[in-house]
Amino acid sequence: MTDLKLALQEQAEDVDKVLDDLLLEPEGPEAQVVKAMRYSALGGGKRVRPFLVMASSRLFGVSEASALRVAAALEMVHCYSLIHDDLPAMDDDDLRRGRPTCHIEYDEATAILAGDALLTLAFEVLADEETHPSPSVRCALVSELAKASGMNGMVGGQMIDLMAETRELGIPEITRLQRLKTGALIVFACKAGAILGKAKDIKMQALRNYGHDLGLAFQIADDLLDVEASEEETGKKVGKDAERGKATFVSLLGVERAREQAHMLSEQACRHLDVFDRDTELLRAMAQYVVNRRS
Structure with a gap:
């Protein structure tokens, strides 16, 4: 796990450099x-999704510069x-990553515009020739991220x-909600490397399945953190779901069954990686x- 933490930190620093360059004032x-x-965008965070882009890209020998631009766009x-x-x-919410949220630090109108601008800039980056020389690859990236982000993905969720x-x-219903809201972008992150590497269907499908199970495990873990963790640990308000009476995996399954389900999904995700002959240790x-x- 120490190696993963180091890899996450190094990858986050690399992605932050790209974001810094793309967001010049x-x-x-x-x-x-x-x-x-x-x-x-530069306010910290684990950068799990960019990490998945980079890790999946290495399976196909993709240029690090190309993968970093896709990671930054995501x-x-x-x-x-x-x-x-x-x-x-x-x-x-008024707290995110241990700091005031954007609309608290600035104002609601500026926060809305900042979100809109980040979304549109992401597609500008993907469409740029600097991201990948192949127009078909760039179109595939734009199309897949649009689906993952929109009404049939994150927005729908x-x-x-x-x-x-x-x-x-x-x-x-909760499973569908989380597959769309949280899982869709995670699946895109895992598939991005395969798209950049022009992978065959079997490996593309393996990464999709890995991302699918990983995304659901990630959300169950989030539900557990909302119940068990502190605000200091998470950097955001906890206990919100119970306060609002919203059903979650934890409220319906209970803490222990939810934890068992998350671990089962984690193990299942790893089995999808067996089709690869390259090192999948970091993804596991x-x-x-x-x-x-x-x-």
Whole structure:
């Protein structure tokens, strides 16, 4: 696990350098929105999704420069979602990664614009020739991230999540919610390396399945943290789901069964990697990390 922590740290530093370069402040009053974008995108975080892009890319010998740009674009989409998630109209949070949320640090209108700008910049980065010389690869990246981010992915999942505050959901509904809201971007992160490497279907499918199980395990672990961890550990408010009466894996399964399910999914995710002849140690370690983390 120590090697994974070091790899996560090094990868996060590399991605932050790319984000820093892509988010240069312009001259003029519009610089305010870029400051808000930088505040949210460069404000720390584990960078799990960028790490998965990089790890999956290494399986196919993809250029590190190309993979880093895709990793940075994905992190922009993730950060945009956090900005909007924290708004009063959504989760109404005032703490993220141990700091005031974007709308608290700036204001609601600036936060909305910062999120919008991060989302659109992500697709600008993916469409740029510098990301990959092949137009078909760039188009595939744009298409797949759009699907993972939109109404059939993260946004659709967020809609179900909002509805969950006023209606009861069972395990199938919660599973679908989390596959869309959390899992879709994680699946894209795992598939991105295969897209960049022009991989064959069997390996693309293996990474999709790995990401699918990893994403669900990640969310169950999040539900457990909301019940068991402290605000100091997570860097955000905890106990929110119970406070709002929202059904989660933990509320429906109980703590121990939820933990067992997360570990089962982690082990299942690792088995999908057996088709690769290259080193998958870090991806396997990540599957263990997501269910044992404390933040």
